[in-house]
Amino acid sequence: MDKFDVFRRDVEEISILNIQGFLDAHTAPDFESELQKLLKEKRFNIIVNLDGLQYISSAGLGVFMGVIEDIRTNDGDLKICCAAPKVFKVFDLLGFPSLYEFYKGEDQAIQKFKSNEKS
């Protein structure tokens, strides 16, 4: 049983990172490096699915902050979905919903990317 895991799935132009367990200063580098891999591959349409995330500290929030500029400069976006109330509360406390799009379900986040492509 690992403390933190990242699983990646690609759905056409979108990459979905499913992060699970505890995201703190110890595990943030694992998450960061998965995101950096996506950026190197020029995959800028990213959904982070927090379904299995049990805990996040500011070290984890910092990872989201660290990549968003790069992603948006490249006409992409990082959308967040499926946060448990406990985890969403930490994002909310720091005002993250004004900078990132949060969705209840992964499908909605995917649809948002797809509708933007068409327009």
Add this chain to the structure above:
Amino acid sequence: MDKFDVFRRDVEEISILNIQGFLDAHTAPDFESELQKLLKEKRFNIIVNLDGLQYISSAGLGVFMGVIEDIRTNDGDLKICCAAPKVFKVFDLLGFPSLYEFYKGEDQAIQKFKSNEKS
């Protein structure tokens, strides 16, 4: 979410104690007092169902030792069922299976009591 809980069910002449959580020196007195209640009510056919038990230390084993003589003197028995492997290992390490009957399922323990009644 309590650390330890005891639930009692009576099936005819048999009393079943379902114990859940962590049975250590802190929680052993709760278990002990439920058993003592049964003895006061003269209910000496007892099954302890360990289905939901996650942990046991010698303080918990001591509770089983403390009541068995009284129970058997009164023509009853205390049978144990449904222990997870981790929990059974502790009983086994100390040779408890030579003094107590252990059953995989609760039904088997009930059947054993019933077949003894008839004979």
Add this chain to the structure above:
Amino acid sequence: MERRVNKMTDKKKRGSKHYHLKLPIDTANLEIIREFIARIAQNMGFTGEEINRIELAVDEASTNVIKHAYKTEDKNSNFIDIEVKTFPDRLEIYVIDRGKGFDPAKIKTPEMDAYFKKMRRGGLGLYLIKTLMDKVDYSIKPGVRNKVKMVKYIS
């Protein structure tokens, strides 16, 4: 409810209780720290929501010690100390290092709007601690004893 009231009376009789945890400077130990403080808070009767907040605040203060207090070459010979005092009405937590220290007055509270515009990373820890706990105090003696004191009252 009755259970909780009993525990409180019990504690009052016995006065305050002291706990101490001392660990190597390593982010791998953050989990130990979180479990330690969560369990103490749980035994005091704090709600799940309150426990989450306390856990996060202590994680943030501890992460700061691990990341900022010591030079890399000094980390192996140093420790992080978490001291805890429980009272009938409150939980006091002290996160202590003997590292380089810092001036809390000079650390600006991030204006979140501007923060997001600049898309900086980091700088959120002290702000979170202040938001999550009822009272926060710093006592800084660089190289001797730097202490973050955090208090949470039982509601």
Add this chain to the structure above:
Amino acid sequence: MERRVNKMTDKKKRGSKHYHLKLPIDTANLEIIREFIARIAQNMGFTGEEINRIELAVDEASTNVIKHAYKTEDKNSNFIDIEVKTFPDRLEIYVIDRGKGFDPAKIKTPEMDAYFKKMRRGGLGLYLIKTLMDKVDYSIKPGVRNKVKMVKYIS
């Protein structure tokens, strides 16, 4: 497997690591002690089965301190100390009190058959500790420092 090997090399480089936990004399704290030692053992790469054994041994030694080391009226002013040293090849745990002490040589290992015949309760803790750990040592200085040392090697 690769992961575990990496961790080990890492540790060897850095030598032994010290951990310390100090708690009030109270059975409510056994859970904190178990989680603390389980997490350290987990970070070292012990298997789930080994962690269960270590946890139980430390619980037993700690329960003894809480139950036997101090008179009831002295419990509030005393503490239980758990010191831990991790090495590349082993985990060393010290459970320490300043209480009345005891003579481990005089405590008989229960003959389980006879034990069951007499249906005594208690007396299983020290026996379990010996069975569960690879090495156990006692150092007794009544009123000063009574220490149970337990060692578990990484297999």
